[in-house]
Amino acid sequence: MKLLILGGTRFVGRALVEEAQAKGHKVTLFNRGQSNPDLYPDVEQLVGDRDGGLEVLKGQHWDAVIDTCGYVPRLVKDSAELLADAVDQYTFISSISVYSDFSQMGINEYSPLGTMEDETVETIDAETYGPLKVLCEKTIDEVMNGRSLHIRAGLIVGPNDQSDRFSYWPYRVAQGGEMLAPDNPNSLVQFVDVRDLAAWTITATEQRITGAFNVTGPAEPLTMLTLLETCKETNGGDATFTWVHEKVILANEIAPWTELPLWVGSDESFAGFDTVNCQKAITQGLTFRPLTETVRDTLTYLNARPADYEWKNGLAAEKETTVLKAWHER
Numbered sequence: 001m002k003l004l005i006l007g008g009t010r011f012v013g014r015a016l017v018e019e020a021q022a023k024g025h026k027v028t029l030f031n032r033g034q035s036n037p038d039l040y041p042d043v044e045q046l047v048g049d050r051d052g053g054l055e056v057l058k059g060q061h062w063d064a065v066i067d068t069c070g071y072v073p074r075l076v077k078d079s080a081e082l083l084a085d086a087v088d089q090y091t092f093i094s095s096i097s098v099y100s101d102f103s104q105m106g107i108n109e110y111s112p113l114g115t116m117e118d119e120t121v122e123t124i125d126a127e128t129y130g131p132l133k134v135l136c137e138k139t140i141d142e143v144m145n146g147r148s149l150h151i152r153a154g155l156i157v158g159p160n161d162q163s164d165r166f167s168y169w170p171y172r173v174a175q176g177g178e179m180l181a182p183d184n185p186n187s188l189v190q191f192v193d194v195r196d197l198a199a200w201t202i203t204a205t206e207q208r209i210t211g212a213f214n215v216t217g218p219a220e221p222l223t224m225l226t227l228l229e230t231c232k233e234t235n236g237g238d239a240t241f242t243w244v245h246e247k248v249i250l251a252n253e254i255a256p257w258t259e260l261p262l263w264v265g266s267d268e269s270f271a272g273f274d275t276v277n278c279q280k281a282i283t284q285g286l287t288f289r290p291l292t293e294t295v296r297d298t299l300t301y302l303n304a305r306p307a308d309y310e311w312k313n314g315l316a317a318e319k320e321t322t323v324l325k326a327w328h329e330r
Contacts, residue, residue, distance in 0.1 A: 100115065227291070
């Protein structure tokens with residue numbers, strides 16, 4: 001298969017390139033040439049910009065395109081229209097953020113989608129990210145006339161993840177000692193290893209599967225307690241978990257999801273956030289590697305980062321110590 005990847009040199013794109021190459025596909029990358037430009041010297045790279053710089057894609061043909069970096073409908077429309085006659089299928093990396101109501105448990109592909117009052121807005125933030133992805137999906141469907149696959153990914157984790165939203169936990173557990181754990185040990189968490197996401201995306205693209213699919217995991221419900229215990233069993237150390245009540249966490253201005261990654265608290269509007277139904281993709285072959293492998297490989301990646309790396313998410317050590325002290329003295 002001749003495969004065009006829009007992006008391809010960062011987190012998800014890298015996993016897609018490596019999976020495609022492992023399966024013997026011929027890969028072409030299109031990007032601005034700014035992130036890791038020397039990463040794949042053996043891969044054809046077309047340099048251009050989605051915003052008015054697509055000319056380099058004209059006059060060629062691929063079996064499929066995988067769009068890893070589509071966020072603004074106007075720009076996605078430009079690439080889809082240019083590639084409509086140049087590819088047989090358009091695979092789009094979307095997001096479970098497309099759904100409008102996370103208070104509902106077991107969200108599936110037919111659940112209500114987010115909307116925007118002003119669909120010309122192109123500012124990407126917490127409020128617009130999901131609805132913009134919805135508009136991107138709709139745009140691709142209209143242009144490709146049914147030849148499109150939408151991968152509605154959950155939180156993507158694993159090696160090369162620079163968001164630190166999952167990485168904090170394997171790293172913090174490996175540091176050992178008493179650590180703050182968020183509120184309810186039985187709260188559910190969902191995420192997908194980038195390599196599992198890439199494997200299913202390539203396979204589904206090969207098979208010309210179309211439509212929308214939720215892609216997150218694992219296959220069975222996973223609690224925060226099991227995650228932390230798995231981190232400890234996999235990486236060793238003497239970490240102990242102190243489950244601090246949500247009221248104390250919030251009173252100390254610790255932010256859910258960012259300072260305590262994976263945890264969204266008891267807000268009823270997010271009651272179904274970690275119960276997204278992925279059975280449709282599982283039925284079509286989506287599989288998940290053992291959690292121990294994701295934890296181990298994530299920590300290996302983290303340990304190779306520079307010592308002065310500035311974490312984007314996670315709880316600062318000083319703040320953690322202060323809150324644990326207050327918890328014990330309450």
